[in-house]
Amino acid sequence: MGASFKELYRKYDIPAPRYTSYPTVPFWSETPSHDDWIKHLSLALGKDQSSWALYVHLPYCETLCTFCGCNTSITKDHSKEKPYVDLIIKELDLYLQRVPELKIKPLKQIHFGGGSPTFFSADALGCLVDEIDKRVVREKDHFEGAIEVDPRRTKIEQLQELRKRGFNRISLGVQDFDPEVQRLVNRIQPFELTKQVTDWARSMGYDSVNFDLIYGLAKQTPESIKKSAELTVALKPDRIALYSLAIVPWIKPAQKLFKDEDLPKGEDKRKLYEIARSILTQNGYVEIGMDHFALGTDALYEKTKAKTLHRNFMGYTDQKTDVLLGLGVSSISETPDSFHQNEKVLNIYEQKIIKGELPTLRGHVLTDEDKIQRKKILKFMTQFEIELSPAEKTDAEVFLKEMISDQLVEFDGSWLRLTERGKPFLRNAALFFDSRLQRSQPQTRIFSSSI
Ligand SMILES: C[S@@+](CC[C@H](N)C(=O)[O-])C[C@H]1O[C@@H](n2cnc3c(N)ncnc32)[C@H](O)[C@@H]1O
Numbered sequence: 330m331g332a333s334f335k336e337l338y339r340k341y342d343i344p345a346p347r348y349t350s351y352p353t354v355p356f357w358s359e360t361p362s363h364d365d366w367i368k369h370l371s372l373a374l375g376k377d378q379s380s381w382a383l384y385v386h387l388p389y390c391e392t393l394c395t396f397c398g399c400n401t402s403i404t405k406d407h408s409k410e411k412p413y414v415d416l417i418i419k420e421l422d423l424y425l426q427r428v429p430e431l432k433i434k435p436l437k438q439i440h441f442g443g444g445s446p447t448f449f450s451a452d453a454l455g456c457l458v459d460e461i462d463k464r465v466v467r468e469k470d471h472f473e474g475a476i477e478v479d480p481r482r483t484k485i486e487q488l489q490e491l492r493k494r495g496f497n498r499i500s501l502g503v504q505d506f507d508p509e510v511q512r513l514v515n516r517i518q519p520f521e522l523t524k525q526v527t528d529w530a531r532s533m534g535y536d537s538v539n540f541d542l543i544y545g546l547a548k549q550t551p552e553s554i555k556k557s558a559e560l561t562v563a564l565k566p567d568r569i570a571l572y573s574l575a576i577v578p579w580i581k582p583a584q585k586l587f588k589d590e591d592l593p594k595g596e597d598k599r600k601l602y603e604i605a606r607s608i609l610t611q612n613g614y615v616e617i618g619m620d621h622f623a624l625g626t627d628a629l630y631e632k633t634k635a636k637t638l639h640r641n642f643m644g645y646t647d648q649k650t651d652v653l654l655g656l657g658v659s660s661i662s663e664t665p666d667s668f669h670q671n672e673k674v675l676n677i678y679e680q681k682i683i684k685g686e687l688p689t690l691r692g693h694v695l696t697d698e699d700k701i702q703r704k705k706i707l708k709f710m711t712q713f714e715i716e717l718s719p720a721e722k723t724d725a726e727v728f729l730k731e732m733i734s735d736q737l738v739e740f741d742g743s744w745l746r747l748t749e750r751g752k753p754f755l756r757n758a759a760l761f762f763d764s765r766l767q768r769s770q771p772q773t774r775i776f777s778s779s780i
């Protein structure tokens with residue numbers, strides 16, 4: 330008889346990255362010079378059949394949800410909208426002058442993330458898309474336009490203006506439907522509001538609706554999460570992200586407002602996930618990658634079946650491009666050779682753009698070893714299995730000894746596989762591929778807990 334889940338959660342609840350990038354941001358060591366960064370973009374887009382995706386970070390929110398781990402700026406001053414849109418376009422122009430390939434290579438995806446993109450008026454959002462469209466060419470057949478919306482601050486006109494401009498995906502921040510949990514996280518959002526925005530999106534022809542939910546919030550209970558999952562399936566979003574609450578109070582001081590005893594931990598926290606998962610899977614959702622679910626009709630599910638699911642800074646995606654260009658404060662960009670992050674402080678970002686400088690905060694030029702490990706981590710995080718060389722297998726048998734004996738991972742010939750029982754511990758198993766973390770364990774806490 331193996332260890333009980335209670336014991337496993339205690340044993341494996343350790344800080345571990347979510348691996349939206351490899352190397353993970355704290356291990357970025359060599360920021361590319363501006364010339365190198367531009368060269369990497371040009372190289373990636375110079376290839377035949379290359380394409381790119383654009384992420385735009387829209388940082389403002391009117392109020393702060395106390396669990397929030399995103400880069401936000403809290404304000405009720407809407408006169409900030411237009412100057413910020415102007416900065417984004419100016420930043421795009423800085424790139425277009427230096428990387429002419431961006432003008433001719435197909436843009437497959439625009440993603441507006443935040444903060445709360447719906448802080449911006451319908452006019453401001455429409456104008457932003459129009460200015461982008463004046464400058465670049467969209468992919469004709471499979472273009473994706475996606476926006477993250479906060480239902481509390483979404484107007485029908487915003488969705489209409491974007492739909493007119495070909496946006497077809499929408500992601501609603503829901504988090505939890507329970508009124509007491511909502512009160513504790515400073516986010517009152519009645520079910521009817523979420524339903525209304527979902528109905529608007531459907532009636533306008535958005536073809537994919539995603540809900541973000543979180544487990545591990547203060548005062549969430551097995552009963553409350555069961556109810557939240559039932560209310561979720563009643564609205565039938567195509568995709569659901571069920572995130573583990575990332576607790577990083579050393580970065581986000583508002584998280585210190587939670588009473589420790591109110592936060593579910595370890596086995597209790599994971600139980601919340603399992604309860605929600607069982608309701609979702611009983612209602613036609615398939616678990617995809619880590620913390621994500623999709624209906625059998627959704628493209629993410631198709632890609633999972635075909636083993637071509639991709640993952641980048643925006644999470645799991647069915648679209649793979651050669652370049653992800655991030656614009657706006659704190660945005661992260663990605664090419665096969667490097668990562669690049671913009672300034673995280675709004676007025677520093679602003680000053681640099683006004684001066685006509687690329688707003689680099691930091692980045693990383695991948696070494697040959699990084700590129701190899703990045704591929705492996707990506708594969709393991711999307712497919713839960715990977716073929717190892719004989720030497721790697723020997724190393725894995727040592728590194729993952731405990732996980733093997735706890736039946737969380739197993740070998741099938743040269744294939745390393747996460748077992749069904751091992752699913753909650755995917756991040757722990759992925760540590761095997763993280764050569765940088767193995768070489769230098771940080772002295773202070775830099776990652777949230779794996780459970
Ligand atoms: C930019 S927000 C989504 C749009 C909008 N701001 C909203 O909240 O409705 C991105 C998502 O990140 C997730 N998130 C934020 N902070 C988190 C944390 N500390 N742990 C886990 N997920 C978190 C939430 O599910 C949230 O919906």
Ligand code: SF4
Pocket residue numbers: 389390392393394397398399401443444445479502
């Ligand atoms: S969860 Fe969304 S709405 Fe709430 S503070 Fe964070 S970014 Fe803003």
